[in-house]
Amino acid sequence: MIEIAAGMFIVLALFFFISGSIGLLRLPDGYSRLHALTKADNLGFGLLILGLLLLQMDLLIAIKLLLVWLLVMAASAVSAHLIAQRARRQERGLWKP
Amino acid sequence: MEALTSWQILDLLLISALLALAWTAMAAKDLRRAVALFIAFGLLLALTWVRLRAPDIALAEAAIGAGLTGALLLAAASDEPDPVPSGRISAAGVVLTVVSAGLAVVLGWVFVATVQQADSTRLAEEVFANVETTGVSNPVTSVLLNFRAYDTLLELAVLLIAVLGVLALGPARAGYGAPGPVLSLLARRLVPLIILVSGYLLWAGAHAPGGAFQAGALLAAAGVLLRLTGTTNGGLPGDGAFRTLIVAGVAVFLAVGLSLMLAGRPFLGFPVAWAGSLILAIETAATLSIAAILLAAFLAGDPKHAAANRGSKTWQRTHKTQGHANEL
Numbered sequence: 001m002i003e004i005a006a007g008m009f010i011v012l013a014l015f016f017f018i019s020g021s022i023g024l025l026r027l028p029d030g031y032s033r034l035h036a037l038t039k040a041d042n043l044g045f046g047l048l049i050l051g052l053l054l055l056q057m058d059l060l061i062a063i064k065l066l067l068v069w070l071l072v073m074a075a076s077a078v079s080a081h082l083i084a085q086r087a088r089r090q091e092r093g094l095w096k097p
Numbered sequence: 098m099e100a101l102t103s104w105q106i107l108d109l110l111l112i113s114a115l116l117a118l119a120w121t122a123m124a125a126k127d128l129r130r131a132v133a134l135f136i137a138f139g140l141l142l143a144l145t146w147v148r149l150r151a152p153d154i155a156l157a158e159a160a161i162g163a164g165l166t167g168a169l170l171l172a173a174a175s176d177e178p179d180p181v182p183s184g185r186i187s188a189a190g191v192v193l194t195v196v197s198a199g200l201a202v203v204l205g206w207v208f209v210a211t212v213q214q215a216d217s218t219r220l221a222e223e224v225f226a227n228v229e230t231t232g233v234s235n236p237v238t239s240v241l242l243n244f245r246a247y248d249t250l251l252e253l254a255v256l257l258i259a260v261l262g263v264l265a266l267g268p269a270r271a272g273y274g275a276p277g278p279v280l281s282l283l284a285r286r287l288v289p290l291i292i293l294v295s296g297y298l299l300w301a302g303a304h305a306p307g308g309a310f311q312a313g314a315l316l317a318a319a320g321v322l323l324r325l326t327g328t329t330n331g332g333l334p335g336d337g338a339f340r341t342l343i344v345a346g347v348a349v350f351l352a353v354g355l356s357l358m359l360a361g362r363p364f365l366g367f368p369v370a371w372a373g374s375l376i377l378a379i380e381t382a383a384t385l386s387i388a389a390i391l392l393a394a395f396l397a398g399d400p401k402h403a404a405a406n407r408g409s410k411t412w413q414r415t416h417k418t419q420g421h422a423n424e425l
Contacts, residue, residue, distance in 0.1 A: 071290075074283060074286070074287075075283070078279055078280060078283045081279050082277075082279075082280060085277065
């Protein structure tokens, strides 16, 4: 039962990762690409960690997974912010309809 | 034909992605794009080492190959104009191609020869049979610091010579512009955590994947983060202390080896009872040296003058043109 739930979370995570990657490749300008990548990947990554946590009996490994989740979230939020800030300053690559 | 297992499919994907990334990184016209592809290549290579059940090398590849080398190359590429393709084939290019092709043939032959000799006694079995005499239970560390301690001592000596080259470049590069509040906050939270993990890797090296090179690379990464967020010398200490740090690894290694000789043992022939502590002492000094040396390479010069360099004309010029870029 737990395995099925974990599997569903992980498959859902993969769906979001793939959507994020397609967004990165297909969207027209830097901001929208960043938007697709960070939002979808954060959701996908959270679901992936959730799925792995369900499969984990060992408390220590579970804590490490949570720590990895926190660190990746912090790093990706900050790097997305930096990329957006730099793009804003350069005002390059804006999509004009 | 046998059906492929899912692991084999993953391995094949990994290998194809590695080859494709290597090719695109070499072929990229834009230097920064090439570096980004190189970093991705390093991360996939680390995954490949995990698949080969070599977590020690995976850690080293991720920390040094992808992380620090990536940061070094990015810093170098931001000062370098993109190369203009000349369209002509140079003589040096032809020679390089021929030599590389020859090397590839030799490596292929070595690979085939090794695979065919799989039945003879492998060194790995000897290591596993004798690992309890080395003072550590991680076979990789037992090879690096005990059976093959000579090699590791000479590797540290090579690093020491390399940093002499870095110091010969003169004062360190100018620092980076002041970071925004978000990056500063992340750096303030991350640097202590990185130092803690580095200490853990050093300690864990005795019984699990880890050791001086991985721990040193991580410690250097903390310094890189400090430099990117405004600490011009990356947290390296002043002149005398810096010089002590870079020679510490080789010095402690030699001191241990020579003391053992005075005690009537062979050079670096650790007595079983003391081996664990001696190896930890050597690895601690080596971690500090490796971190200081890698960080000096990132500063691209002597950290002593890094702070004083701020007022100079070079710094102001770099700062004006790259102030925003450097916040990344």
